[in-house]
Amino acid sequence: MRFSVPLVLFLGLSVFLLLGLDQDPQKIPSPFIGKPVPAFSLETVESASGTVSTQDYAGKPYVINVWGSWCPACYDEHPYLLEYAAQGQLPIIGLNWKDTREKAQSWLAQLGDPYVANAFDPVGDAGINLGVYGAPESFLIGADGIVLYKHVGPLTPDVWQEQFLARVQL
Amino acid sequence: MKNKIDRKNRLDGRTFAMFTLPLLLIVLLCAPLTQAIDAQTLNDPVLQIRYVAIGKELRCLVCQNQSIYDSNAELAQDLRRQVREMLEDGRADDEIYRYMIERYGDYVRYRPPWRVNTLLLQLFPVFIALFGFWMLWGTLRKHRSVNAMKAGSPELENSESAQDSGADDTANTSTERR
Incomplete structure (x- = not known):
């Protein structure tokens, strides 16, 4: 009886801290989920005269994948993206973030191009506008232009299946 | 004896010049680096x-x-x-x-x-402080009543230490000595 209060407090704190172990402090929930995706209209990686706009893809669900040739995790992710592109269930728009045209183009030439279009954001403002804080990051956009989900880190088959495909009616 | 001290001093001076002073300089020169280098x-x-x-x-x-x-x-x-x-x-x-x-x-x-989901975060320190004061108050009150009993009636104290095996050490020793 005498130790019941400290014991309860100790157990409570233990459970609290134990739950905390499973949380990844690097994963910050996106405030855009449930809100319209911030529209962008940018040059393409291929040329300064081409444009990619979120408007072009409205009406159907799609994915925005933030990548850069400087990003090792993007390299790990790349074969998966090629697979998903081959399956053709969800189109993937690339947002090439803080990169150079030459490097981005040679990346796509060497590793293959899974993107339906690739926006070029060398300074990084478009990324900041989307709340991007690293690469790779992937946003799932619904047919109505609402952000349904954001994934930080490589888009593995599990995540693709359970978080992306499962969230949109195909 | 005097020689020894001199030698020791000389050594210290050399250590200072060769090791401590450069180290101190490095540390002091690093001070501006604690801010981001923002041109x-x-x-x-x-x-x-x-x-x-x-x-x-x-x-x-x-x-x-x-x-x-x-x-x-x-x-x-x-x-x-x-x-x-x-x-x-x-x-x-x-x-x-x-x-x-x-x-x-x-x-x-x-x-x-201040939002519903940050209330716990915002109020937790207050709760912790209140809890601390409550514990402190309880402990002080217990000590004061034990002290009062010691000063007042020895019989009461005896019965208390017989009932509660975890009674204060001071209370036990004082009864033994009597």
């Missing part, structure tokens, strides 16, 4: 002060536990540039904070807002 300053001194203040309020998202003012991470540099541009555009501090929170969530601010 970009604003021409208007008032804007510069606001820029620094805002930079210290915003959390860098990749190098957590550093503000964007403290950090040299690329993202921090980009966010600082964003803040600078907005300040030069004549935006208010609140607008800049709102811009960042809309994109990166409440997490980007070091001072979280």
Whole structure:
């Protein structure tokens, strides 16, 4: 009886801290989920005269994948993206973030191009506008232009299946 | 004896010149590095002060536990540039904070807002302090009543220590001695 209060407090704190172990402090929930995706209209990686706009893809669900040739995790992710592109269930728009045209183009030439279009954001403002804080990051956009989900880190088959495909009616 | 001291002193002087002094210099020269190396300053001194203040309020998202003012991470540099541009555009501090929170969530601010989901965070220190005071008050009151009993009636004290095996050591020794 005498130790019941400290014991309860100790157990409570233990459970609290134990739950905390499973949380990844690097994963910050996106405030855009449930809100319209911030529209962008940018040059393409291929040329300064081409444009990619979120408007072009409205009406159907799609994915925005933030990548850069400087990003090792993007390299790990790349074969998966090629697979998903081959399956053709969800189109993937690339947002090439803080990169150079030459490097981005040679990346796509060497590793293959899974993107339906690739926006070029060398300074990084478009990324900041989307709340991007690293690469790779992937946003799932619904047919109505609402952000349904954001994934930080490589888009593995599990995540693709359970978080992306499962969230949109195909 | 005197020789020994002299030699020791000379050695200390050499250690100081060769090791301690350079180390001290390195440490002192590092002092400016505790701030981010930010070549970009604003021409208007008032804007510069606001820029620094805002930079210290915003959390860098990749190098957590550093503000964007403290950090040299690329993202921090980009966010600082964003803040600078907005300040030069004549935006208010609140607008800049709102811009960042809309994109990166409440997490980007070091001072979280008062919301339903932050109530626990905001009130927890108060609860902890109140709990501490409550414990302190209880302990003090117990001690005072034990002391009062010791001073007052020895019989009561005896019956108390017989009932409660975990009674104070001082109470036990005092009964034994009697």
